[in-house]
Amino acid sequence: MTETKLPGDQFVQSLARGLAVIRAFDADNTSMTLSEVSKRTGLTRATARRFLHTLVDLGYVRTDGRVFELTALVLQLGYSYLAGQSLPQLVQPLLEELSSELHESTSASILDGGEIVYIARIHTRRIMTVGIAVGTRFPAYATSMGRVLLAGLPEQDLKEYLRTAELKPLTARTISTPEGLLAELDKVREQGWSLVDQELENGLRSVAVPIFNPDGSVAAALNMSMQASLADSTPDLEAAVSAALPKLQAASVKITDALRAQH
CATH class of the missing domain: 3.30.450.40 (GAF domain)
Incomplete structure (x- = not known):
């Protein structure tokens, strides 16, 4: 039986959840409603809403009030690795x-x-x-x-x-x-x-x-x-x-x- 690795005391759950919201968007899900993000991430609607709007304020996500999409700013998250x-x-x-x-x-x-x-x-x-x-x-x-x-x-x-x-x-x-x-x-x-x-x-x-x-x-x-x-x-x-x-x-x-x- 495979042992499940538990997060250590340095684990920041809110950061993990924010990254999970970003990763929820992919080629088949470029635009999603709040309910769809909640379903794909396993987060409650209230939690998903907070993370989405935080990402909107930071410029990583845009919304028309109903659906959410990633912006090109997300690419910068990988630039340090590429460099x-x-x-x-x-x-x-x-x-x-x-x-x-x-x-x-x-x-x-x-x-x-x-x-x-x-x-x-x-x-x-x-x-x-x-x-x-x-x-x-x-x-x-x-x-x-x-x-x-x-x-x-x-x-x-x-x-x-x-x-x-x-x-x-x-x-x-x-x-x-x-x-x-x-x-x-x-x-x-x-x-x-x-x-x-x-x-x-x-x-x-x-x-x-x-x-x-x-x-x-x-x-x-x-x-x-x-x-x-x-x-x-x-x-x-x-x-x-x-x-x-x-x-x-x-x-x-x-x-x-x-x-x-x-x-």
């Missing part, structure tokens, strides 16, 4: 969520010179001959995350990269000329995402999106990778990308917002 998190720590839980939803491997990387460096990864199965872990490096020009990162470089930095990069055909599909890569980066910049189809290694496909700094520059990239055998035809590949892209973009927005909250 102490590094980029890999912010990314990791979202990669786990993405991998669970898409049933594919997900990763995040940054640009270091002419290579991408993995800063976080969730793998569902091994899909490359080389194992991928945090710290793994690949040439930026042949990867979806690399192209997203290269597309976000200032013009002068991109010119310097192209001047010094050794573009080699890693597979028969690899774009390995400066002209071809520039054309592809223009496409990535315009559409806001990158798809690489078996250019780093045969049998490997991936789609990536950028993560932005508060100033609008590209901070990192987020991707999902899959085996080519799972999407051999063009319609199947397009369907796979269409399914993954909105989820990747939504995750990118969350991480970008978290980075903004740190500043």
Whole structure:
């Protein structure tokens, strides 16, 4: 039998109740009446009313006199936590969520010179001959995350990269000329995402999106990778990308917002 942990003598019940009222609001209950808040929290109507109106006075809740809703001020409650998190720590839980939803491997990387460096990864199965872990490096020009990162470089930095990069055909599909890569980066910049189809290694496909700094520059990239055998035809590949892209973009927005909250 599991022992119930009782509150200690430092426990502040009113604070716990106030937080319970805030947590009662969620995606399915964005607006609630006093009775609904009372029911969801287990508080009496009188107690729920006091907490709701206190939160209204503090600016965390708004009301039209009948229904109550949270305000954006509630987000500040999580900013202190976000401010102490590094980029890999912010990314990791979202990669786990993405991998669970898409049933594919997900990763995040940054640009270091002419290579991408993995800063976080969730793998569902091994899909490359080389194992991928945090710290793994690949040439930026042949990867979806690399192209997203290269597309976000200032013009002068991109010119310097192209001047010094050794573009080699890693597979028969690899774009390995400066002209071809520039054309592809223009496409990535315009559409806001990158798809690489078996250019780093045969049998490997991936789609990536950028993560932005508060100033609008590209901070990192987020991707999902899959085996080519799972999407051999063009319609199947397009369907796979269409399914993954909105989820990747939504995750990118969350991480970008978290980075903004740190500043």
